[in-house]
Amino acid sequence: MAFSMIMQRNLINGFAAALILPLVFGLPANAQEPASQQEWAQAVNRTLSRYLMLPAGTAELEGDQKVRLRMTVTPDGTIRNVEIEQSSGHANVDQAALRMVKRAGKLPSFSRDMEKKDLAVISPVHMKIMPPMEKDLAPPEPRKDRYVDEKTGFTVEVATPFKLGQPRSERNYDQILGVESLLKTPPHVGKRSHLCEIGFEASAARDAKRSQAELNASNAIRVRTDAMVKIQNILQGRVEKTETFEQDGATGIEFIVAPGIGPNHASVRQYIAMVDRPAGRVTITCATYATAMPKALDAFRQIRDGARLEAKKQ
Numbered sequence: 460m461a462f463s464m465i466m467q468r469n470l471i472n473g474f475a476a477a478l479i480l481p482l483v484f485g486l487p488a489n490a491q492e493p494a495s496q497q498e499w500a501q502a503v504n505r506t507l508s509r510y511l512m513l514p515a516g517t518a519e520l521e522g523d524q525k526v527r528l529r530m531t532v533t534p535d536g537t538i539r540n541v542e543i544e545q546s547s548g549h550a551n552v553d554q555a556a557l558r559m560v561k562r563a564g565k566l567p568s569f570s571r572d573m574e575k576k577d578l579a580v581i582s583p584v585h586m587k588i589m590p591p592m593e594k595d596l597a598p599p600e601p602r603k604d605r606y607v608d609e610k611t612g613f614t615v616e617v618a619t620p621f622k623l624g625q626p627r628s629e630r631n632y633d634q635i636l637g638v639e640s641l642l643k644t645p646p647h648v649g650k651r652s653h654l655c656e657i658g659f660e661a662s663a664a665r666d667a668k669r670s671q672a673e674l675n676a677s678n679a680i681r682v683r684t685d686a687m688v689k690i691q692n693i694l695q696g697r698v699e700k701t702e703t704f705e706q707d708g709a710t711g712i713e714f715i716v717a718p719g720i721g722p723n724h725a726s727v728r729q730y731i732a733m734v735d736r737p738a739g740r741v742t743i744t745c746a747t748y749a750t751a752m753p754k755a756l757d758a759f760r761q762i763r764d765g766a767r768l769e770a771k772k773q
Contacts, residue, residue: 495572502567503580510562513588514555524549524586526556534575536566544581556584606636607769612738613659616765620644621758624653632658632742638762645747645755648727655730655745655759657766662739674735675710683733687714695719699728704760707767709734713760715752728752730759736768 527545530538541560543553569575601618606626608614615636617623624637637653647654662669673679680703688698700715711734718724730745730752743766745759 496570499567499570499573506563506566507559507582510559511586512555512558512562513586514549514551522588524552524588526553526584526586528556528560528582528584530560530580530582532566532578532580534569534573534577536568538563538566539577552586555586559584608634608659611659611661612769613741614767614769615657617762618765621654621762629658631660633661633739634659638745640758645745645751645758648746648748649722651746654747655743655762657762658742658744659768660740660742662737667737669737671709671737674737679735680710680712683712683735687712687731691716691719704732704763706734706764709736711735711763713763717749726750730756732759732763734767738768741766741768 524547526543526547529542529544531540533539538560541557543557546553547556569578603616603618604621604623605616606614606623608626611633613634615623615638617638620641622639622641624639626634626636629635635656635658638655638657639652640647640654645654684701687701691698696719697717698714699717702713704711704713711732713730713732716729716731718727718729721727726748727746728749730743730747732743734741743759743763745755745762747755
């Protein structure tokens, strides 16, 4: 008994794939309420279709690619076994079909009209791969949000999904901007509207005479690192990790800090990065939950790399 399944079209990496999954059952069925075997087959199709991803090397494949799968399904929908019954002739296509089933993990439970014993399901998977429309070849440029202070050269640029707030001044900074994640990823802490804050502090007259080489020296890095540890100790916090990084000839320092005060502070971690130049210091402070920090680091560093002091126009 064969069922014609719905077709799903995905646009992945610039190629469209059409999935057709007619199911051939190895066991008979008896009609009972409330659902039918045909409805179950349609639900199986919808479930599997959501997990279709085009195989690697689609640029070399066009037209119909067919692979036949054999699955053993238990009455609760568990896929007990899946294997290739008939190969497409392309290993990457075969693996894409197998990965589709593995991503699905489980199928809908049998309808009441189906026998409550393991079912052999033969599923021809039909992938129709078509070259993309020309307009789809180049992905759109991400939207960028940029702030530049022509007087100081303080520049901040972030790309979607991040957005800059309005610049303001505070006691410790000449200028400071908030950075919001429109997707709230990495997760903001508590009721904070901003994921990160980026501040610029102009150098005092005597510090402005120091060269970049002097600011990059190991003893200068150590002094700034020790000062951060001391500040966190005063605030009952703890520096968990320290690393240096390079940015346009300047050596910056980044810290992972466990704060010692604030609501639910034990579950929070801060990312603090600072870059010192003769004209001043740029500091980036971000906060998220401790469990999210490992994955959040790439985003925080992306924001950090978009904050800098550029040469002032003459």
